[in-house]
Amino acid sequence: MKENKKQLNDLTRTFYDESEAAQMSREIEDADALLASFDSPCLRAGLADQIQADMRRRSAAIHRKTVLLRSLLSGAAACLLIGAGLFWMLRQQAAPVLTAGADLNVQEIFSDETAASIASDLDEISEQIYAADVAGWDRLWDTELRTIQEIEEMELLTDNDFWKG
Amino acid sequence: MSDQPEIHDLLERCREGDSASMSRLVDLYGRRCYGYFYRLTGNRDTSEELLSDLYVRLVEKISSFDGGSFEKWLFTIASNLFRDHLRKKYRQKRLLEQKAQFLETDNRPEKEIDGALSDRLQEGLKTLDADTAELIMLRFYGDLSFKELADMRSEPIGTTLSKVHRGLKKLKEWMDDAHERKQETTE
Numbered sequence: 001m002k003e004n005k006k007q008l009n010d011l012t013r014t015f016y017d018e019s020e021a022a023q024m025s026r027e028i029e030d031a032d033a034l035l036a037s038f039d040s041p042c043l044r045a046g047l048a049d050q051i052q053a054d055m056r057r058r059s060a061a062i063h064r065k066t067v068l069l070r071s072l073l074s075g076a077a078a079c080l081l082i083g084a085g086l087f088w089m090l091r092q093q094a095a096p097v098l099t100a101g102a103d104l105n106v107q108e109i110f111s112d113e114t115a116a117s118i119a120s121d122l123d124e125i126s127e128q129i130y131a132a133d134v135a136g137w138d139r140l141w142d143t144e145l146r147t148i149q150e151i152e153e154m155e156l157l158t159d160n161d162f163w164k165g
Numbered sequence: 166m167s168d169q170p171e172i173h174d175l176l177e178r179c180r181e182g183d184s185a186s187m188s189r190l191v192d193l194y195g196r197r198c199y200g201y202f203y204r205l206t207g208n209r210d211t212s213e214e215l216l217s218d219l220y221v222r223l224v225e226k227i228s229s230f231d232g233g234s235f236e237k238w239l240f241t242i243a244s245n246l247f248r249d250h251l252r253k254k255y256r257q258k259r260l261l262e263q264k265a266q267f268l269e270t271d272n273r274p275e276k277e278i279d280g281a282l283s284d285r286l287q288e289g290l291k292t293l294d295a296d297t298a299e300l301i302m303l304r305f306y307g308d309l310s311f312k313e314l315a316d317m318r319s320e321p322i323g324t325t326l327s328k329v330h331r332g333l334k335k336l337k338e339w340m341d342d343a344h345e346r347k348q349e350t351t352e
Contacts, residue, residue, distance in 0.1 A: 031333030040200035
């Protein structure tokens with residue numbers, strides 16, 4: 001807003017001495033008064049309506065553009081979220097990785113029938129191994145024991161000095 | 166000249182697309198802005214076009230208004246539009262001059278639009294350089310202070326004060342002379 005009389009005087013005094021500033025303020029005020037004596041040209045009839053219509057049109061266009069942009073951004077964000085969700089679900093559904101110390105329940109992997117069949121096979125195999133070991137163990141042990149005794153005897157002989165003469 | 170809180174409410178409603186607020190803005194500032202354009206261009210059609218552009222620009226830029234002086238903001242847009250118009254006109258004129266054609270644009274002021282006094286002001290403004298004439302019209306129609314004018318021009322306030330003072334003094338002298346000449350001829 002334009003300066004009032006006092007503000008104008010203060011302003012001119014910051015640049016000019018007292019008398020020059022007073023004259024300058026007076027001249028500016030006189031010229032302002034002269035300009036104010038002229039009427040402002042009037043708007044043509046209908047111009048204001050035309051301008052208002054232009055403003056409404058432009059405002060509506062901007063609003064439409066904003067809504068479109070918002071919808072696009074929302075759509076993009078939704079697609080991103082759905083994609084991320086699907087990716088996460090697919091990863092979760094992949095084969096489980098067994099980790100050390102984890103409890104493994106075979107029934108979570110195999111059906112009941114398959115599990116029972118595997119269990120019976122394992123029992124059969126372990127019985128066969130047990131029977132085979134028990135039958136041949138003493139014989140094997142005896143042979144190995146004798147071989148060790150022979151080696152020790154040979155070592156004693158070589159350590160003695162009698163053959164040196 | 167304007168009630169700032171009312172203006173801020175109006176702008177807020179305009180931003181939401183309220184037609185009544187847009188109409189109110191045109192009622193409040195339309196005539197002043199039109200006067201500013203008319204005094205500088207001297208042409209009714211061009212001024213109407215510039216005024217229309219100004220209000221469309223206002224709708225586009227309304228969200229950039231930072232809440233300071235609305236008049237300063239509005240007349241800064243008006244000043245930019247006027248300068249764009251001058252540049253465009255200069256380019257057209259140069260193009261036509263190059264083709265050695267006589268330029269018959271409508272840049273002469275209309276006669277007797279608002280009576281003899283208005284013509285005298287219009288003629289007086291033409292004796293000033295474009296920048297000073299614009300500063301005086303911004304001060305008059307925009308109701309802007311010297312500080313606001315200096316901010317708009319990015320120049321020291323003393324420079325603006327000196328330019329406007331010189332311009333107003335010259336304008337007043339020219340108009341007083343014109344008035345005396347007119348009286349002599351009627352006698």
